[in-house]
Amino acid sequence: MGTTEIPFLDLVTVHRELREELRSAFEVTLDTAGFVGGTVVEEFERDFAEFCESRFCVGVASGTDALRFALIAAGVQRGDIAVTTPLTFIATTEAISQAGARPEFVDIDERTYTMDPESLRAYLETDCTRELTTGRMICKRTGSPVTTIIPVHLYGQMADMDPILELAARYGLTVVEDACQAHGAEYFSKREGRWRKAGSMGRAAAFSFYPGKNLGACGEAGAVTTDDARVARRCQMLRDHGQSRKYFHDFEGYNGRLDAIQAGLLLVKLRHLAKWNEQRRERAREYGELFADAGETVVRPHVPLWSRPVYHLYVVRIAEREPIQKALAAAGIATGVHYPIPIHLAKAYETLGFSPGDFPVAEHAASQVLSLPMFPSLSPGQQERVVIRVVESINATTRRTPVSEPTPGDRL
Numbered sequence: 001m002g003t004t005e006i007p008f009l010d011l012v013t014v015h016r017e018l019r020e021e022l023r024s025a026f027e028v029t030l031d032t033a034g035f036v037g038g039t040v041v042e043e044f045e046r047d048f049a050e051f052c053e054s055r056f057c058v059g060v061a062s063g064t065d066a067l068r069f070a071l072i073a074a075g076v077q078r079g080d081i082a083v084t085t086p087l088t089f090i091a092t093t094e095a096i097s098q099a100g101a102r103p104e105f106v107d108i109d110e111r112t113y114t115m116d117p118e119s120l121r122a123y124l125e126t127d128c129t130r131e132l133t134t135g136r137m138i139c140k141r142t143g144s145p146v147t148t149i150i151p152v153h154l155y156g157q158m159a160d161m162d163p164i165l166e167l168a169a170r171y172g173l174t175v176v177e178d179a180c181q182a183h184g185a186e187y188f189s190k191r192e193g194r195w196r197k198a199g200s201m202g203r204a205a206a207f208s209f210y211p212g213k214n215l216g217a218c219g220e221a222g223a224v225t226t227d228d229a230r231v232a233r234r235c236q237m238l239r240d241h242g243q244s245r246k247y248f249h250d251f252e253g254y255n256g257r258l259d260a261i262q263a264g265l266l267l268v269k270l271r272h273l274a275k276w277n278e279q280r281r282e283r284a285r286e287y288g289e290l291f292a293d294a295g296e297t298v299v300r301p302h303v304p305l306w307s308r309p310v311y312h313l314y315v316v317r318i319a320e321r322e323p324i325q326k327a328l329a330a331a332g333i334a335t336g337v338h339y340p341i342p343i344h345l346a347k348a349y350e351t352l353g354f355s356p357g358d359f360p361v362a363e364h365a366a367s368q369v370l371s372l373p374m375f376p377s378l379s380p381g382q383q384e385r386v387v388i389r390v391v392e393s394i395n396a397t398t399r400r401t402p403v404s405e406p407t408p409g410d411r412l
């Protein structure tokens with residue numbers, strides 16, 4: 001890598017800075033040979049629960065496990081429908097299917113990219129009907145009961161939780177947060193008159209500690225947070241073959257435990273997470289100022305008054321993304337697209353029967369979003385070079401299309 005190149009994220013610097021601490025955490029586990037479970041895992045769970053202002057945390061082997069276990073523990077049954085948004089990573093919908101349920105979608109808000117409460121309301125009011133005998137919500141299209149809502153706190157910003165929780169309460173639905181990108185993000189709940197942390201608002205929430213996340217392990221890891229002791233207990237059993245104690249299997253579970261080495265490393269890194277999140281916010285402010293002159297051509301992240309995001313990603317919107325991304329790559333600037341194909345149009349879900357145009361806001365966003373380099377040690381100088389390149393490339397493309405409103409039926 002040449003010195004002029006700017007990576008998308010930098011996982012080297014952070015581990016170099018913490019090398020001694022990480023090494024001693026690793027050695028503690030080697031010396032005790034307690035590789036699975038044990039006091040280090042429990043200590044991490046305690047600290048992460050506290051960080052999330054949640055009563056319980058259950059460490060698991062990945063964010064995908066966390067989602068699957070949270071759904072099952074929160075009561076998702078075979079044949080249920082769980083509703084989420086199309087602009088997410090496939091793990092959200094994989095977990096739904098693996099829990100025996102079926103994913104359905106509602107569109108996102110055009111500016112925050114998270115679940116649009118109005119779309120959720122419309123889905124429940126017009127696409128579902130209340131079963132008279134049970135009071136359950138039944139999806140008219142499939143005839144299956146809708147039981148669960150999974151808002152995705154995308155790019156490090158929480159979904160608009162108050163109206164989502166209100167709809168859930170009105171229709172008897174369970175909310176499970178996909179907080180895999182939102183460690184430490186906050187939401188101002190008007191209902192409660194206070195700031196709430198990601199992972200503390202739903203029945204349960206799933207976090208990923210994949211290395212590139214705001215809190216990342218040195219390998220795979222994840223966690224479920226919840227205030228519900230029974231949900232926590234079920235997750236503890238699900239991650240460990242359904243055992244209530246050794247070889248007493250109350251139900252079939254999984255091998256989805258958090259290992260002690262990762263827990264020890266995460267414990268070290270957790271102590272720096274609030275500072276890293278603040279640094280990401282500073283980097284986002286810097287981008288915001290640098291892009292201020294670009295006008296309509298670069299749409300910056302929208303942060304509602306109720307949101308304190310943690311910028312897992314810094315995502316802008318550009319009318320003609322591909323030439324810009326190519327020009328940046330040629331200049332040694334790495335970018336990403338989260339996500340190029342909205343999940344209802346993924347080949348994996350062909351059989352669900354969705355078509356282009358079903359979720360126009362998500363589809364339009366998927367064609368325009370561009371994730372720029374974002375990590376705590378990103379320097380203002382690097383950011384300036386990124387912004388100059390973006391603006392130059394936009395000016396160089398022949399059609400200078402402003403970012404437009406989505407049109408129903410827009411193709412990717």
Ligand SMILES: *Cc1c(COP(=O)(O)O)cnc(C)c1O
Binds near residue numbers: 064088089152181
């Ligand atoms: C990373 C991520 C996951 C999955 O986490 P893994 O630890 O990779 O299994 C799920 N949902 C979202 C939104 C993610 O970003």
